[in-house]
Amino acid sequence: MATALHNLSEYDAAAVPSGKGRRFVIVVAEWNAQVTNAMAEGAIKTLKQYDVADDNIIIKHVPGTFELTFAAAKCIRNNECDAVICLGCVIQGETRHFDFICEGVANGLSALNAEGKIPVIFGVLTTDNLQQALERSGGKLGNKGIEAAVTALKMI
Ligand code: DLZ
Numbered sequence: 001m002a003t004a005l006h007n008l009s010e011y012d013a014a015a016v017p018s019g020k021g022r023r024f025v026i027v028v029a030e031w032n033a034q035v036t037n038a039m040a041e042g043a044i045k046t047l048k049q050y051d052v053a054d055d056n057i058i059i060k061h062v063p064g065t066f067e068l069t070f071a072a073a074k075c076i077r078n079n080e081c082d083a084v085i086c087l088g089c090v091i092q093g094e095t096r097h098f099d100f101i102c103e104g105v106a107n108g109l110s111a112l113n114a115e116g117k118i119p120v121i122f123g124v125l126t127t128d129n130l131q132q133a134l135e136r137s138g139g140k141l142g143n144k145g146i147e148a149a150v151t152a153l154k155m156i
Contacts, residue, residue, distance in 0.1 A: 009042075009142025011150050019052040019153050023081040026057065027071040029088035031064040032130070038137040039087045039123060039145030046149035065090050065124055066101045069108030072120050076112060083152040087145060088124040089133050102126045119155035123148030 024047055028040045040059065047057055058081065062071045065088030072084045086109060092098045105124055112120045123144050127133045135141040 007140070007142040009144070009146045011147070016050055016150055016153050017156075019047055019050045019056075019156070021056075022052060022083070022156055023056040024052060024058070024083055024085060024149075024152060025060060025072075025075045025081040026085045026087060027060045027062055027068050027075075029062055029065045029068060032089040032091060032133060035089040035125065035130075035133045035137045036087050039089070039125075039143060039148070042138065042143035042145030043085055043087065043123070043149040044145075046146045047153070050149075050153050064088070064101070065105050068105050068124070069112065072109060072112055076115070076117050076120075081118065082156045083119045083121065085121045085145075085148045085152050086123055087148060089137070090124065090126050091130060091133060092126075092128045098126070119152060121148045121152045121155070 026040055026043055028036050060071055068086040068088055072086055075081055075084050090098055090101050109120050109122050125133050125136055125144055136144050
């Protein structure tokens with residue numbers, strides 16, 4: 001259960017399968033780069049920890065979270081990997097832009113998952129402020145990038 005005191009990235013290490021010989025694309029949104037880069041670091045470290053070779057971890061960047069769907073769709077179309085990990089961070093502003101981006105990327109990545117070709121991981125933080133995002137990207141509430149990598153390993 002997600003609470004303010006619980007590290008959300010705690011997981012049973014023994015239950016995570018090896019990623020040996022598997023290939024992963026990590027798509028990282030450039031908006032809120034301080035947060036998304038920290039998530040990417042967590043994801044890369046975790047994949048390596050589970051035997052994924054450096055050459056089998058491909059990092060791609062997109063301008064914002066909204067563009068994650070396009071990049072993931074292209075990876076799937078080009079048979080680039082066994083799983084795509086999408087990392088973004090949307091922070092609530094004064095307008096409804098937040099809602100449209102969150103809804104757009106959630107629907108987009110869900111649709112790709114429903115195609116059932118390869119797993120597309122939703123590593124997107126949707127927070128009220130930067131502080132909440134920092135707490136979830138290497139702060140006291142863990143690192144969503146680690147969770148996304150663990151999810152990818154389990155899904156493949
Ligand atoms: C425009 C925008 C805004 C206001 N906020 C964010 C954000 O908090 N996080 C994020 O990843 N991207 C944001 N963007 C950019 C959109 O994701 C997208 O890049 C643009 O709308 C262009 O399609």
